[in-house]
Amino acid sequence: MSQNFSIGDRVRVRAAYPPGHVRTPYYTRGKEGVVMGLAAVMANAETLAYGADGKPDIPIYRVSFPQTQLWPDYAGDPSDTAVVDIYEHWLVAAGGSKT
Amino acid sequence: MSDHPxxxxxxxDIEDSPFTRYQVMAESVIELLTEKGVFSADDMRRTLERIDAITPAQGSRAVARAWVDEAFRARLLDNVNAATAELGIDAGPIPIRAVENTADVHNVIVCTLCSCYPRMLLGLPPDWYKSRAYRSSVVREPRAVLEAFGTHIPDGVEVRVHDSTAELRYMVIPMRPAGTTDLDEAGLAELVSRDAMIGTAVI
Structure with a gap:
């Protein structure tokens, strides 16, 4: 299937808080990062967990977040990052421009 | 001192605390599947023994090969499951991604949501990997956690935490230590510790 994002795209994780088997960590919600690459195209774990077939498959991206973006009081080196695998339906384009 | 010690x-004992809801569910599912003949108790035992028998030595072999064989290193970074199959290692059906430490980047692995771990390559995870303390702090203050493991990453080197939240598992390819040019591949593999492949240690 086609993918909505490519390497270098700036994305924002939706600040949504649905119940259920959600694979998007809280600490990334509403945060901006950069797509490092496509991790996989896989069945949707959020529906698969409840007996559905998880179709259609969804692209999962490796999204890189600066630690200083995730934690405003981050005390480590400003170059530190966290890379999180995030399903496409959790991502929206951020900032408008590609880096 | 008292006369009466x-x-x-x-x-x-473990059995003194009641079964949790999830233990009850797991036991019930196993019993149902066994009763229905989906698998036998012997199948279950064999599978558990196979998983228990996996050790980090498999991952160490792959890392050592990557250190001595540039083409293999590229294939390992491209597809761990396919590359390790060349070494006769069955890394299982779940895709594993290798991330490589360099002079500029130090990688460390966590699963903040549960305990995803490349079991088919590294064996069962250490208990601390599954602990809430490690999972919550390594993504929040990774350098402090690494220091607690005795691992100091200098400023200017990016600490990159990989949170395996979804369908991938991760392993770290540590940097080959200096002064190891006289070691053969088997000798190199002995240097590669489990924690170095999680990223909480350097070699």
Whole structure:
């Protein structure tokens, strides 16, 4: 299937808080990062967990977040990052421009 | 000193705490599948023994090969499951991604949501990997956690935490230590510790 994002795209994780088997960590919600690459195209774990077939498959991206973006009081080196695998339906384009 | 020694404090056995909801569910599913003949108790035992028998040595072999064989290193970074199959290692059906430490980047692995771990390559995870303390702090203050493991990453080197939240598992390819040019591949593999492949240690 086609993918909505490519390497270098700036994305924002939706600040949504649905119940259920959600694979998007809280600490990334509403945060901006950069797509490092496509991790996989896989069945949707959020529906698969409840007996559905998880179709259609969804692209999962490796999204890189600066630690200083995730934690405003981050005390480590400003170059530190966290890379999180995030399903496409959790991502929206951020900032408008590609880096 | 008392004439009457204090009794040794009572230490509860595992069975002294009640089954949790998830233990009950797991046991029930196993019993149902066994009763229905989907698999036998012997199948279950064999599978558990196979998983228990996996050790980090498999991952160490792959890392050592990557250190001595540039083309293999590229294939390992491209597809761990396919590359390790060349070494006769069955890394299982779940895709594993290798991330490589360099002079500029130090990688460390966590699963903040549960305990995803490349079991088919590294064996069962250490208990601390599954602990809430490690999972919550390594993504929040990775350098402090690494220091607690005795691992100092200098400023200017990016600490990159990989949170395996979804369908991938991760392993770290540590940097080959200096002064190891006289070691053969088997000797190199002995240097590669489990924690170095999680990223909490350097070699």
């Amino acid at each position: 204090q009794p040794h404090p009572f230490q509860p």
